[in-house]
Amino acid sequence: MEIRVRIPTPLKKLAGEQDIVLANGNTVGEVIQWLTETYPGLKERLRDEQGEVRRFINIYVNDEDIRFIQNLETPVKDGDQISIIPAIAGGSSLKRRVTLTFPPEKVKEPVIYNIGHRFKIITSIRSANVTENVGWVTLEIDGEEGEYLKALHYLKEIGVKVEPVEKDVIE
Numbered sequence: 001m002e003i004r005v006r007i008p009t010p011l012k013k014l015a016g017e018q019d020i021v022l023a024n025g026n027t028v029g030e031v032i033q034w035l036t037e038t039y040p041g042l043k044e045r046l047r048d049e050q051g052e053v054r055r056f057i058n059i060y061v062n063d064e065d066i067r068f069i070q071n072l073e074t075p076v077k078d079g080d081q082i083s084i085i086p087a088i089a090g091g092s093s094l095k096r097r098v099t100l101t102f103p104p105e106k107v108k109e110p111v112i113y114n115i116g117h118r119f120k121i122i123t124s125i126r127s128a129n130v131t132e133n134v135g136w137v138t139l140e141i142d143g144e145e146g147e148y149l150k151a152l153h154y155l156k157e158i159g160v161k162v163e164p165v166e167k168d169v170i171e
Contacts, residue, residue, distance in 0.1 A: 003031050003076050006083040014041035023082075028059060029072030031082055046084070058085040058145075063164055068153050095142045097126060097165035098152070102135040106160060112137065119151040120144065138165060 005021045015021055016039070023038075025031035032053070036043035048054050052072075059066045060083040066074045076082065102111065107130060116123045121143030128137040141148055155162050 001026065001076075001078045003078075004081045005031065005035060006081065008084055008086055010086060011042060011045060011084065014045065015039045026075060027070075027072065028061060028066050028074045028076060028082060031076060032059075032072065056086060059083070060085065065149060065152070067149075068156070095140055096148065097138060097140050099136055099138045099163045099165060100155060101161040101163070102130075102137075103159050104133045106158065107131075107133065107135045111155070111158070111160060112139065115151045115154065118154065120147040121151055 001024055003023045003025060005023045007015045007018055007021060012018065015035075021035065021039075023031045023034050025034050032046060036046060046054060046057055053059060061069065061074055061076055062081055063083075066072070100111070112123050112125070115121065121141050124140040124142075126138045126140050129135065130137070141151065143151075152162050
């Protein structure tokens with residue numbers, strides 16, 4: 001089984017200067033174990049003294065945060081991509097873009113308004129296409145990492161499909 005692991009720039013030196021490492025394992029935990037055995041310098045950067053993922057490291061499987069799935073027990077399959085993303089220190093505010101696709105029953109609900117009031121984030125619509133039965137919106141979301149992740153989790157819980165906008169540089 002081949003899993004693609006995206007290595008962040010600050011950790012590339014510890015992984016042979018590679019952006020992407022092809023790894024093996026049936027769960028995220030097994031892949032991380034393989035990765036830290038293959039590149040021992042990564043172990044102290046990814047895991048704490050109890051063997052858990054360090055709290056300032058975020059891990060995603062195909063753009064899904066493992067904390068909202070099964071954490072290290074999250075299953076992976078051939079062709080999946082794991083992204084290791086160090087959190088930004090200091091709880092700083094970041095802007096990110098995501099595209100939301102609404103199921104028909106959510107098109108007329110004030111979903112964007114609700115996440116802006118439920119979580120400490122600011123939303124700005126960048127593009128949209130909404131009809132009576134279907135809709136998608138690309139949002140710029142500004143806020144701290146924790147609030148952003150809570151908002152995404154809420155959206156997924158209510159049936160809204162969330163897709164990050166790739167290669168989007170926002171200043």
